[in-house]
Amino acid sequence: MLKGEKIVLRPLKESDWSKTISWRNDLMIKKLAMMHPFPITEMVEKQWYEKMLASTDPGVVYFTITDNEDQPVGFISLTRISYTHRNCYLGIVIGEPEARGRGYGYEAVTLISDYAFNKLNLRKITVEVVEINKSALALYEKLGFIEEGRMKKQFYSDGAFLDVFIMSLSGTEG
Template sequence: MGYRLRELERKDIPAINGWRADRELISCLGAPYRFINQEVDEAWFDAYMRSRKTCVRCAIVEGDDDILGLVTLAGIDYLRQSATLHIMIGSTENRGRGMGTFAVLFMLRHAFYDLNLRRVELSVLATNEAAIGLYEKCGFVREGARRQACYKDGEFVDMYEYGIIRGEESELS
């Protein structure tokens, strides 16, 4: 397993745009399914490039440098020393191979020891058992729930809120 992270690049937009069209993938995330064309994703990338002080977006890659997933620290607040973590693994065959664990732990190290953050938080669908297992394995603690906070596939689903404080991250890394 030779995974690594690198900053998101413009060449990654077509792959991400394809993932956003994957209903199965989007059904696992808190975001609603929407039709997003490449031009919208290019504008999203341009907005990221203008907001790099408060956002870190990294491609998860292996070998040939093609993007396999995306991990993000968003809303970086240097006064509160906190940020919000997001992760997305593109294709089904890449899930369950340790890529998410690698990316989350690597990004936590970056948050805590490079950016001097104290806290990282996230929200996850209560129905996404694989993601919940990943976050708990990495040291995140469930801090609460937002009942029926997300509308997915015709029904409302709870969102769990997780957080981790520097020093609590798993020793798996």
């Protein structure tokens, strides 16, 4: 469990599925976080939780983001963790609309970056951000992520092919 001032990153709980399924079915979140556009059924979401709750895969770390009353407000992950190259990919969703813009995303990424660098001994975190996601681009810039590249017309949604930025944050060993 990683504790901040406004939020906590805690392990997944089975009961979280009833919140996360609505976020994973939100078409705007799907677009902003570049998830696949298919609907997610209760069975699929519950099966994902069953798999993740039993997982000991060291290449993937998921946390539920909660407020200080243990109410889930989002989720955050490190995936494709490589202990050889000491890098990983970041994903984050603040799912509850009223929870956005309160500093939760900033604190969640700060906490998981510290965890990645100082507990897992990783040295670099990469995130891919679709060009229309201005709030995420601003968040990562504020956190010190730098642009490494831009994939042209990489992501299709609503009749347009959109560019995707590759951004990264390096630990002190860089």
